[in-house]
Amino acid sequence: xxxxxxxxxxxxxxxxxxxxxxxxxxxxxxxxxxxxxxxxxxxxxxxxxxxxxxxxxxxxxxxxxxxxxxxxxxxxxxxxxxxxxxxxxxxxxxxxxxxxxxxxxxxxxxxxxxxxxxxxxxxxxxxxxxxxxxxxxxxxxxxxxxxxxxxxxxxxxxxxxxxxxxxxxxxxxxxxxxxxxxxxxxxxxxxxxxxxxxxxxxxxxxxxxxxxxxxxxxxxxxxxxx
Amino acid sequence: xxxxxxxxxxxxxxxxxxxxxxxxxxxxxxxxxxxxxxxxxxxxxxxxxxxxxxxxxxxxxxxxxxxxxxxxxxxxxxxxxxxxxxxxxxxxxxxxxxxxxxxxxxxxxxxxxxxxxxxxxxxxxxxxxxxxxxxxxxxxxxxxxxxxxxxxxxxxxxxxxxxxxxxxxxxxxxxxxxxxxxxxxxxxxxxxxxxxxxxxxxxxxxxxxxxxxxxxxx
Numbered sequence: 001x002x003x004x005x006x007x008x009x010x011x012x013x014x015x016x017x018x019x020x021x022x023x024x025x026x027x028x029x030x031x032x033x034x035x036x037x038x039x040x041x042x043x044x045x046x047x048x049x050x051x052x053x054x055x056x057x058x059x060x061x062x063x064x065x066x067x068x069x070x071x072x073x074x075x076x077x078x079x080x081x082x083x084x085x086x087x088x089x090x091x092x093x094x095x096x097x098x099x100x101x102x103x104x105x106x107x108x109x110x111x112x113x114x115x116x117x118x119x120x121x122x123x124x125x126x127x128x129x130x131x132x133x134x135x136x137x138x139x140x141x142x143x144x145x146x147x148x149x150x151x152x153x154x155x156x157x158x159x160x161x162x163x164x165x166x167x168x169x170x171x172x173x174x175x176x177x178x179x180x181x182x183x184x185x186x187x188x189x190x191x192x193x194x195x196x197x198x199x200x201x202x203x204x205x206x207x208x209x210x211x212x213x214x215x216x217x218x219x220x221x222x223x224x225x226x
Numbered sequence: 227x228x229x230x231x232x233x234x235x236x237x238x239x240x241x242x243x244x245x246x247x248x249x250x251x252x253x254x255x256x257x258x259x260x261x262x263x264x265x266x267x268x269x270x271x272x273x274x275x276x277x278x279x280x281x282x283x284x285x286x287x288x289x290x291x292x293x294x295x296x297x298x299x300x301x302x303x304x305x306x307x308x309x310x311x312x313x314x315x316x317x318x319x320x321x322x323x324x325x326x327x328x329x330x331x332x333x334x335x336x337x338x339x340x341x342x343x344x345x346x347x348x349x350x351x352x353x354x355x356x357x358x359x360x361x362x363x364x365x366x367x368x369x370x371x372x373x374x375x376x377x378x379x380x381x382x383x384x385x386x387x388x389x390x391x392x393x394x395x396x397x398x399x400x401x402x403x404x405x406x407x408x409x410x411x412x413x414x415x416x417x418x419x420x421x422x423x424x425x426x427x428x429x430x431x432x433x434x435x436x437x438x439x440x441x442x443x444x
Binding site (some may be wrong): 148150151155156158159160161164165168169172173175176179211212215219222223225 | 358362
């Protein structure tokens with residue numbers, strides 16, 4: 001088990017070190033998420049923001065920015081021809097997956113730290129009135145999205161027309177996660193916040209996370225074999 | 227497997243020829259009247275879509291472990307049939323909903339999850355076609371995720387309050403309604419098996435042809 005987590009740590013540290021030098025992914029992902037929110041703001045805000053549109057906009061921005069980041073992470077590995085080296089390393093394949101997943105999760109967390117206050121500000125949404133529940137929704141929603149996303153982006157890294165295939169495969173599978181995230185968030189944004197409802201959606205997100213993580217850990221090894 | 231195709235097709239054809247008579251003779255449902263008869267052509271393909279998705283996922287899982295080509299052919303045939311039967315269910319459903327609920331489409335749990343499942347298997351076919359070398363392995367992974375959504379499709383109606391009829395309706399149907407339903411179901415099932423054998427045979431012959439081509443090249 002310690003060997004497993006050592007590999008995870010090495011992969012995470014490698015990705016964070018590359019990212020710390022160039023800041024390519026962080027800068028582009030955050031700016032892309034901002035552009036998404038601005039487009040939505042232009043389309044949906046008239047005199048005052050439309051109902052609970054903020055919930056949907058937040059999650060769509062996370063999904064779009066996440067897809068971009070996922071594609072880029074593995075494009076970088078492919079470009080440097082390091083994906084094969086990574087897979088040839090004498091270590092557990094699932095450890096590499098977990099390392100990559102943690103890298104993507106920290107990137108998305110950094111994006112969300114900018115994104116959530118911005119959406120709250122532009123759409124006058126009370127996203128901070130229940131910080132714990134909102135935090136749980138964001139954490140479990142992001143894990144659900146990124147767990148499938150990391151697997152699909154990794155397996156598509158060698159496929160033809162991977163840029164277009166990643167969103168095509170990823171969105172149908174992760175829409176249930178998006179639905180739970182959006183419904184949970186809008187339950188919190190309601191005039192009379194429905195905390196129990198939000199709790200139910202968080203529970204559902206945890207179920208999705210368990211199913212998706214288990215499947216991803218199990219299929220990563222056979223899917224990455226040439 | 228190939229020998230089974232003609233009898234299966236014949237039996238399915240016989241059922242599809244006689245099913246309209248049996249459905250026409252079935253009693254009218256008291257509140258929905260004639261429209262309710264769409265049920266006999268909606269529920270069997272919808273149920274077979276769900277079963278086919280589970281079947282595709284299981285076969286794909288087995289393929290990932292054993293790497294036997296026949297499992298891959300079966301999985302791809304099952305994915306195509308999932309899309310075909312899903313399309314039938316997604317066309318007949320709105321026709322019925324327009325009369326029964328007054329709207330073509332309702333974003334409730336069952337409808338949304340069925341649409342998503344159909345989309346996952348369309349994505350599967352796109353991946354196989356445009357993914358290039360090795361896409362059959364990747365598609366097998368996607369099929370497993372497609373299978374993972376199936377319990378949510380089945381349970382969604384019972385867990386969430388929705389307008390879609392509950393799954394408990396089917397076992398409690400009176401025999402006058404149940405007979406035409408299971409008659410149509412058998413027809414759709416036989417057609418499924420017939421198309422499946424045809425598709426697997428086609429893939430087998432394609433692989434054999436590729437093999438011969440490679441041998442003649444050497």
